[in-house]
Amino acid sequence: MSATPQRRRVGGRLIAVTVALAAATGVMTAAVPAGADNAEGDRKGGGKKHGRTVDVQLLSFNDFHGNLEPPSGSSGRVTHQHEDGTEEQIDAGGVEYLATSLRDARKGERYSVTAAAGDLIGASPLISGLFHDEPTIEAMNKLGLDVAGVGNHEFDEGRAELERLQNGGCHPVDGCFEKGKTFDGADFPYLAANVTDEKTGKPVLKPYSIWKHRGVKIGFIGVTLEGTPDIVSAEGIKGLKFHDEVETINKYTKVLERKGVKSVVALIHEGGYPASSAYNYNCDSPGPGDGISGPITDIAKNISPQVDAVVTGHTHQAYACTIPDPAGNPRTVTSAASFGRLYTDTTLTYDRRTKDIVRTSVTSANHVVHRDQREARDMTSLIKRWNKLAEPIANRPVGHISADILGRGADTPESPLGDLIADAQITHAKTLDEGTDLALMNPGGIRSDLGFTANGGEGDGVVTYGEAYTVQPFSNTVNLVDLTGAQLVTALQQQVSGRNVESPKILQVSDGFTYTLDLTKTGADRIVTDSIRLNGEPLDESATYRVAMNSFLAGGGDGFTALGEGTNPLVGGDDLAAFETYLTDNSSQSAPIAPPKADRITVVQ
Secondary structure, three states, rough: EEEEEEEEEOEEEEEEEEEEEEHHHOOOOOOOOOHHHHHHHHHOOOOOOOOOOOEEEEEEEEOOOOOOOOOHHHEEEEEEEEOOOOOEEEEEEEEEEEEEEEEEOOOOOOEEEEEEEOOOOOOOOOHHHOOOOHHHHHHHHHOOOOOEEEEEEHOOOOHHHHHHHOOOOOOOOOEOOOOOOOOOOOOOOOOOOOOOEEEOOEEEOEEEEEEEEEOEEEEEEEEEOHHHHOOOOOOOOOOOEEEOOOHHHHHHHHHHHHOOOOOOEEEOOOEEEEEEEEOOOOOOOOOOOEEOHHHHHHHHHHOOOOOOEEEEEEOOEEEEEEOOOOOOOOOOEEEEEEOEEEEEEEEEEEEEEEEOOHHHHEEEEEEOOOOOOOOOOOHHHHHHHHHHHHHHHHHOEEEEEEEOOOOOOOOOOOOOHHHHHHHHHHHHHHHHHOOOOOOEOOOHHHOEEEEOOOOOOOOEEEEEEHHHHOOEEEEEEEEEEEEEEHHHHHHHHHHHHHHOHHHHHHHEEEOEEEEEEEEEOHHHHHHEEEEEEEEEOOOOOOOOEEEEEEEEHHHOOHHHOOOOOEEEEEEEEEEHHHHHHHHHHOOOOOOOOOOOOOOHHHHHH
């Protein structure tokens, strides 16, 4: 068997250790065990050193998405709920502050493990995305991440690129970004237990990792959502198969148990929806898990009782709940929102005699990554270094706007920025086919606002390439397909039904396409079919329409299988280039673009 060197952080230092590749072993932080009768004292440096139990600190976060710099607007705030029920918005996030928060949290902790539940990369701002997220992996190494499960966005650029980010090496097309420097790859193992090669049936990355120290063993299993093929471009997951989360975790829990590992943490890139947006909301009121819904609830209820804690992600929500396992015992399920605005601190009490976690002693809470604390100097240097490399491209002007054009920050189903992007895509499409009838844009592809003052805007109305990139970082193409009117109706219904019934995904539409969304109804009935109009005329379900959309939607992404049934396909140019061209051609300093009225979808509530 071959062995590969990994790195373990002990007392803030990194040391080399060797683990068997066949055992898929990862490495975590370790420390001196605590006495069961003085656990709190030992966590702060005192207490017995050889008692029966030892407290292990598990720090976790998820959905970082390359947000090295503090995210702007609503993406950079969290909601705190006070005891009297009032709420407060707190600015949060930025890797300079995340690193400081994690390092401060570890102080006095002899056992501390830092884990992430996917989407560390992908859909990233320009400072990271322009360099294929090498800056983010470098930052994760510096802040002491020990292990991560994959998310759907880890597959945005395909398997080979994910393996490069894990193992190192320069980009096969763009090469090395800094003269004389070769990218080293991630110091931490990426885990992908439920992602296998279609031909070999073997996991594409390690399925699990084990931390061992002074007789204490804790296993980590990492999975992404089984529905990843529905939300990633077909090219990104070519040759891969995604398996059921519960079946996979239960399978590898048994593997770990055969290796003598009875304490297990699952890193799952799938999540839930708490009843409140406040990060400190008690989702166990009136009972365990009563205040949370969504896919993770069923997953958590069916994962083997041998799994002691579940760290989740994907929905960008904040929660620290206890959901009963199949044996009816409470189990911690957590998520730290997104973009590095929060981190979760969980205490796992390990029993040396049973080699298992004492579930009744598990505690967990989310903490804000405040921006009024000191910045981590190494992260400040990292950001400055990469910004200098990006500066010539990022600062190039591409257009002018008269005010903030809200996209991600809009609180309505239709956003002004969504309309603007759809208009840009149909404009590009008409240069390829004058007969193009309409354009559709998925809301998840709009990653920020377009800022006059938001998203880096300096109040001068100038839109830079960097700001446009932050809005549309996926490198999709604008594709044209033929769809029948009936298929378009089905696609509109799929916004609010099927896999999108709990979290609707409202497509943004180009000028001239209108309809009514009735939120007083449920499921597909929310689309008022006889209200659908194209240029004022009722949609003819038997007619054929030429429709523009990005390549992700054209592949049936986000559950829009009807859009994946298009015929007579034509692949156009890059969607960001189409957006950039539209901004340049339709604005100037004296005639900036005003925010669209967002009046194409009539909403009944």
